Amino acid sequence: MARNPGTPRLLRRLNDRTALELLLADGPLTRAELGERTGLSKVTAGQLLSRLEERGLVEVAGERAGGRGPHAALYGVVPSSAYVAGLEVLPDSITVGVADITGKIVVEVTVDPSGGKDPVRTVHNAVQRACASARVSLSQLRAFVIGTRGVVDPRTGDVRFSYDLPSWHVGVLASLRQTLGGSVTIENDVNLVALAEHRHGAAVGYDDFTVVWAGIGQGLGVMLGGRLHRGITGGAGEIGWLPVPGEPLPADVTQPQSGSFQRLVGNEALAGLAAAHGVGGLSVADQVRTAVVKGDDAYLNEVAARLGVGVAAVAVVLDPGLIVLSGDIGRAGGDELAAKVEKAVARVCPSEPRVVASRVAGNPVLRGALVAALEQAREQVFSDTV
Secondary structure, eight states: OOOOTTHHHHHHHHHHHHHHHHHHHHOSEEHHHHHHHHTOOHHHHHHHHHHHHHTTSEEEEEEEOOSSSOOEEEEEEOGGGOEEEEEEEETTEEEEEEEETTSOEEEEEEEOOTTOOOHHHHHHHHHHHHHHHHTOOGGGEEEEEEEESSEEOTTTOOEEEOSSOTTOOTTHHHHHHHHHOSOEEEEEHHHHHHHHHHHHSTTTTOSSEEEEEEESEEEEEEEETTEEOOOSSSOTTOGGGOOOTTSOOOSOTTOGGGSHHHHHHSHHHHHHHHHHHTOOOSSHHHHHHHHHHHTOHHHHHHHHHHHHHHHHHHHHHHOOSEEEEEHHHHHHHHHHHHHHHHHHHHTTOTTOOEEEEOOOOSOHHHHHHHHHHHHHHHHHHHSOOO
């Protein structure tokens, strides 16, 4: 029987990829430790490390003291072997984070896009500023993931609709790829929050959960079986349009503020609720935070009951088991508001899902964009090592 000449090469590639993932997750490791965890002999593990060193992907990162013999070298992934960029684009700001291949964020900058009517030039300038701050060349960035509030078409990757970013339209993605390179992805912001919660936050270890975004606009991120569910047109998660008994149905679907659930829990509605309860604050998030500090259960219970309408609808349709409350309002309310939403949902929903507050530190959209960018970059860098 003829042997497949590609098999040894394929095995080396798979072993290299496995070793790099182990070094990222558990490293630095000695040659012997790497051999034990991969099932490879010391000789094969040594050959693997030499191969990765030659590629500039692995380096000696220290020593581990042994018994009476010489210290064993510790190997780790070279952080500068590749970099990625994650961005959050808002009408009044663009935040750029640059991370090395290990996931360490090396710089985060926020720029004012005012006057920048061309989104491609605005993004390019913001990325260049971040690269200058990080002392990283643009050519070292292997992937770019951009988070926006818009509806992104999963078939084309283009922004299909964005109420407050009108210049982000079909054709912007192609122009961005021409300017920055092929590895540019645009993603809905709440979907990126779901990725961040899955990797760094409250949903670590869960492959079925949802993120309810309560803030400026209402959103939903859905992860089923460890994968984001975007819907056929990218419209999955537009929970602001959820019909709510007692609230008028929208007369114009091009106006997000007209959605029934948005009318119930939007900034205007919750600000009016705070005024009725005498809760002060410059923003709705401030008002919720103040109520938590002062223990204003009457106000918080009403906020929770309103949010619970949307959470219950999600629970009875998807039964995700875990629902993470995020957004400006969700993060301001924290564990106390999440617990009250859980109780409100349990009164009307037979599945009684667990509701928890976000656990992602920093900017959750940016963290999610970096998670997605790192997955792309590692696939590029680690899958072709032989």
